[in-house]
Amino acid sequence: MIEPTRERTYSWGDPSLSAGAARTSAGLEVMQALARGELPAPPIIATMGFELDSVEAGRVQFSFDPAEYHYNPIGSVHGGVYATLLDSATGCAVHTMLPAGVGYTSLDLTVKFLRPITVDTGRVRCIGTVPHLGGRTALAQAELRDPADRLLGTAVSSILLIRPQPGTQVG
Numbered sequence: 001m002i003e004p005t006r007e008r009t010y011s012w013g014d015p016s017l018s019a020g021a022a023r024t025s026a027g028l029e030v031m032q033a034l035a036r037g038e039l040p041a042p043p044i045i046a047t048m049g050f051e052l053d054s055v056e057a058g059r060v061q062f063s064f065d066p067a068e069y070h071y072n073p074i075g076s077v078h079g080g081v082y083a084t085l086l087d088s089a090t091g092c093a094v095h096t097m098l099p100a101g102v103g104y105t106s107l108d109l110t111v112k113f114l115r116p117i118t119v120d121t122g123r124v125r126c127i128g129t130v131p132h133l134g135g136r137t138a139l140a141q142a143e144l145r146d147p148a149d150r151l152l153g154t155a156v157s158s159i160l161l162i163r164p165q166p167g168t169q170v171g
Contacts, residue, residue, distance in 0.1 A: 008069050010047070013040020027098035031055040048084055052092075058130040060092045066117050066124060077117035082144060086111055086155035089128025090140035094159045097133050103162035107137070115152045122147040136161055 018039045021030050033039040035055045045052065049070070053061040062085055064070075072078040087109050094104055117124060128142040138159040144152040 012043040012046040015043055023101055025100050027095040028057055031096050057096050060089055060128045062089055062126045063123055066119050066121050079113055082153045083111050085126045086142045089126045089142035090157035093128035093130045093140050094138045097130055101164050104159050107158040107160050109155055109157045111155045113153050
């Protein structure tokens with residue numbers, strides 16, 4: 001017998017507001033405004049159930065409570081959830097280091113899945129940091145940790161910095 005379907009609904013703010021702020025304000029200011037709720041969070045945060053807990057130059061922390069809607073067919077959090085959170089943490093950590101108008105995108109993401117995550121794991125933290133920021137690329141890393149501070153997964157990402165062409169106006 002099949003159980004009744006579970007449902008989930010959520011909402012999000014206008015992502016163009018945050019994108020516009022990123023064109024005219026330094027990355028640290030934008031990320032701090034997101035963390036304070038002064039700018040709408042990117043829709044992926046609501047979709048995945050993540051929260052942006054803290055922001056400082058070169059470091060961000062996200063967290064989430066594992067839920068059934070994160071599960072894969074074998075009853076644990078899908079690897080794509082790990083990867084999405086780790087990618088968000090690496091990219092946003094780099095964003096905190098960028099001046100207004102400089103964009104970025106992940107060139108690659110190497111993820112290591114070290115322990116399973118389930119609803120019984122408890123709140124998971126993801127800390128992203130930036131060990132290297134160059135003129136064209138950055139290197140960022142992130143760790144997923146459980147409430148007992150056990151390492152659940154890691155990632156390293158190369159990130160392409162997208163600078164405006166000389167003579168173009170930002171904003």
